[in-house]
Amino acid sequence: MHIISICFISFIxxxxxxxxxxxxxxxxxxxDLVYFIEWEVITLNSSSIVMTFLFDWMSLMFMSFVLLISSLVIFYSKEYMSEDYFINxxxxxxxxxxxxxxxLIISPNLISILLGWDGLGLVSYVLVIYYQNVKSYNAGMITALSNRIGDVALLMSIAWxxxxxxxxxxxxxxxxKSHYEMFIIGSLVMLAAxxxxxxxxxxxxxxxxMAAPTPVSALVHSSTLVTAGVYLxxxxxxxxxxxxxGSFLLLIGGLTMFMAGLGASFEFDLKKIIALSTLSQLGLMMSILAMGFAKLAFFHLLxxxxxxxxxxxxxxxxxHNMKNSQDIRVMGSLMNQMPLTSACLNVANLALCGMPFLAxxxxxxxxxxxxxxxxxNMFSFFLYFFSTxxxxxxxxxxxxxxLTxxxxxxxxxPLNDYGWTMSKSMLGLLVMAVIGGSMLSWLIFPAPDMICLPMHLKLLTLTVCILGAFSGYLISNVSLYFSNKALNYYSMSVFAGSMWYMPALSTLGVIYYPLYFGMNVTKSFDQGWSEYFGGQHLYSxxxxxxxxxxxxxxxxxxxxxxxxxxxVILLVMLMIL
Incomplete structure (x- = not known):
């Protein structure tokens, strides 16, 4: 009862x-209101610590979406994490x-942004290592250390x-725009993002x-951790x-979009495919933001x-129903076993693909x-459409x-659709995934601009989507029932499927070599010469x-x-005598 109550109270x-x-x-x-609130936390003599908050339509709308998704994720966790003894x-x-x-959302101040930023980093590390195995620990370490680079950049921008x-x-x-110093601050903020x-x-x-529990993944990859950089x-x-x-960010965003799309096409882990699709969409947001369309990036974010x-x-x-198996090759025909979940998955997938009149x-x-x-330029144009x-x-x-x-x-x-608590959460988001896009487009762009394009450019998006769908079907059909042609080009497939060797490079570059170098420095200097000429030598x-x-x-x-x-005196006296 206590478990149900904490989940239900949080949800409500x-x-x-x-x-x-x-x-x-x-x-x-x-x-068209903006509220800028200053809260004086403490004043000591003439020094005061002031907390500032910025409330405008953007921060309030983003907060409402984050809270909506969080409430449904917590409600979903009631059943998904029901066997966990420490669910509270x-x-x-x-x-x-x-x-x-x-x-982070309501802070117009770099100091309070850093508090939210580091809070996200710390709690995400704790949630990634939640299942407490070696793989989770490694994933948590690479998550925490990669994000520390951005934290340091944010600290440097605070100093500037x-x-x-x-x-x-x-x-x-x-x-x-006019100050050179602001370009340095902007560059550091861009690195952090x-x-x-x-x-x-x-x-x-x-x-x-993805080593984190699935409800956490749903929260992290939709509206919280990964979108913090885009929002900043x-x-x-x-x-x-x-x-x-802007030019640099356009290139990086386009390449990220392309690399993630390519990697997902070779992946067989269900959660990793969805994670790579998040990465692809983040690249899309970054690149359109780099072109100067911030409102449009925010619209796609929501x-x-x-x-x-x-x-x-x-x-x-x-x-949950496959008894914790994530390999899509051992699934198949789920639409017969789990029709409601399959319907929701299809709607979400079609919304991701840009199916007309979905979000x-x-x-x-x-x-x-x-x-x-x-x-x-032509290269960025290619990256946009090919990645789509x-x-x-x-x-x-x-x-x-x-599904098929x-x-x-x-x-x-044991496949079934009887998880009613999970199903209710999914149906709540299903409604939003259908009507959310049209509702937001009317709100954010109340007076739409006319986009006049030639017929071939107007139909290019639709054509690319149809070709992509046909290619996906063809590749799957051939590799599943005939022969896997990708194995004929093994090295190229490994390169594309392993995110361009980025995990290996990041593991070596972010974790192994820095920690190994740190260990050597500690042994040579901290516990070596400085000990010999410092503390230990002084002690001896x-x-x-x-x-x-x-x-x-x-x-x-x-x-x-x-x-x-x-x-001596005794001997002298004896000699005299």
Whole structure:
């Protein structure tokens, strides 16, 4: 009863807060309001510690979406984590995670952003190592250490902002373009965002973080941890218009999108495929943000959060029923065994692909049409459209392997749709994945701009999606029932399927060599020469001199001298006599 109560209370509280914040964000949006609140925490003499909060339509709407997804994830966890003895602790950690994200969203101040940022990093590490095995520990370590690079960059940007009047970057956004120092701060913030949102070359931690429980993955990969970097850059978006940073971020975002799409097409782990699709969508958000369309990036951030959380919840239900097997090759024909979960998974997948009139369509189609309309080089144009094709390709491949085809698991299996608590959570997000995109497009873009394109460019998105779907079906069919052609090009397949060797490079570059170097430095200097000439040498010298001093103080010398003098006098007297 106690377990049910904590889950249910958390769900009700977060859900009601989400609704309140959503209606409040509508008021702020329609009336064009911005509230900047300063809370004086403590004043000592003339020094005061002030906490600042920024409430505008963007922060309120993002918070409402985060709270909505969190409430449904906690409700979902009630059944998914029901066998866990410490489920209360798990719920508390998820709530702490959400709290850190809230602090990050409403902070216009780099110091309080760092508090939320590090809170996310710490709690994500604890949640990734939740299952306590070697694989989880390794995944947690690469997650924590990769994110530490961004934390250091954020700390350096805080130090650079000492040259200005305060750490409230929101005041200096207008003057950022003209000041050279602000480019340094912007570069450091961009580095921090790239580590948190797992852009190349920091992409390896994101699929590794799949070691966390599935409800955590649904939360992390939809609206919290990985979107923190994108959200921070949306706030700093003025810096990227017509600057080298925008061009660099456009390239990195495009390459991340392409690399993740390619990797997902070779992957067989259900959760890793969805994780790589998150990485691909993050690349899409980053690249459209780099082109100066911050509102559009935010729009895709919100729609993506809805269908990605649903996708992970469906994957969790499948894994739960498959007795913790994640390999899509041993699934198949799930639509006959789990029709409700399969329907939700299909809707989420189609929203991800940009199926017309689902949530993903409104943002993805708009992004691709804006790209077609903008001045963008051929390479970036190719990355945008080819990556979109790859998204549809791996989505249809996933559907073909898991939902349709032949049943490839054991004959005696427990597959069913009777997890009503999980199903209710999924149905709640299903509604949002269907209506969320159109609702948000009316709210964020109330006066739509006309995008005039030639017919072939207008139909290019649709054509790429159809070709991607056909390729996904064809590749799956051939490799599943005939022969796996990818094995004929083994080295190329390994390169594409292993995220361009990034996990190996990150493991060596971020974990092994730095720690090995640190160990050698510690042994040579800290426990070596500095010990010999420092603490240990001082100790042995003082000990030696102390012994001599003690010897002298014990009066032994005086006794020896007196005895020696006595015998000398005695001998002299004897000789005289």
């Amino acid at each position: 509280s977060l859900f009601s807060m989400s609704l309140s914040l959503f209606f409040l964000s509508l008021k702020f949006l329609l009336m 602790r798990f719920i508390m950690m998820v709530l702490l995670f959400v709290l850190s994200m809230m602090l 902002m000492l040259n200005y009047g305060s750490w409230n970057y929101i005041f200096y956004l207008e003057m950022m 790239m580590t948190k949102s797992a852009q190349i070359p920091f992409s390896a931690w994101l699929p590794a973080a 850059l949306i706030r700093f978006n003025i810096l990227f218009v017509d600057s080298w940073m 729609t993506h959060a809805l269908f990605k959380a649903l996708l992970f919840m469906c994957a969790g239900a499948v894994i 993903g369509f409104y943002s993805k189609d708009l992004i691709l049409e804006i790209v077609s309309l903008s001045y963008v 094709g790859l998204t549809v390709c791996y989505s249809f491949r996933l559907v073909y392997y898991s 085809g032949d049943f490839n698991s054991n004959a005696f299996h 010298s003082l000990k030696y001199f102390s012994m001599i001093n003690q010897f002298l103080q014990n009066n032994n010398l005086k006794i020896y001298l007196l005895t020696f003098v006595f015998w």
